[in-house]
Amino acid sequence: MMLLSVRIPRKVRVSVGLLVLLLAVIVTGRAVVALLPQDQAASAQIKKQAGKTEEQRQEFAAELGWQIGAAPVEVEEVVVPKEFDAVYEKYNQIQLDQGLGLQKLRGKRMKRYSYEVLNYPGQAENVRLNLLVYNGKIVGGDVCSMELDGFMHGLMMPEAGSGGAGTK
Numbered sequence: 001m002m003l004l005s006v007r008i009p010r011k012v013r014v015s016v017g018l019l020v021l022l023l024a025v026i027v028t029g030r031a032v033v034a035l036l037p038q039d040q041a042a043s044a045q046i047k048k049q050a051g052k053t054e055e056q057r058q059e060f061a062a063e064l065g066w067q068i069g070a071a072p073v074e075v076e077e078v079v080v081p082k083e084f085d086a087v088y089e090k091y092n093q094i095q096l097d098q099g100l101g102l103q104k105l106r107g108k109r110m111k112r113y114s115y116e117v118l119n120y121p122g123q124a125e126n127v128r129l130n131l132l133v134y135n136g137k138i139v140g141g142d143v144c145s146m147e148l149d150g151f152m153h154g155l156m157m158p159e160a161g162s163g164g165a166g167t168k
Helices: 010-035 054-063 086-097
Strands: 074-079 110-118 127-134 138-146
Touching: 010 110, 054 127, 086 138
Parallel strands: none
Antiparallel strands: 074 110, 110 127, 127 138
């Protein structure tokens, strides 16, 4: 019987171990991204844009694919609460999901411009686009149904067939 013994230097063993660990992290990361729902994996981020004038707000809505009324149906001053309750936490999550967020605006006064949406997929009426404007910039907003069993979601146009996915 013959026995063969090979000694691998410590530096080589450590290097191979680190390489295997790096490959495991890469494979795990790709698997996690592949398991995310498509709308989360590729969620669109909205950047704060100018919203001081009616023209700027109309242009912003059009860039998102919305056809809205020529003027807001309601303009209201709102105050972001200093402490978020459960409802405001959900609303803030909608904002965070679209790349915005209201944490830094706690206690601040802003305007909410509400527009009639004319082209919501599968719902011809009773849908509003709400834009929150602070210091002349659009800092948040949502699209919601005015129906009793309605919906609310971020500013992005839902994909065809999603039927207004969002929070109820």
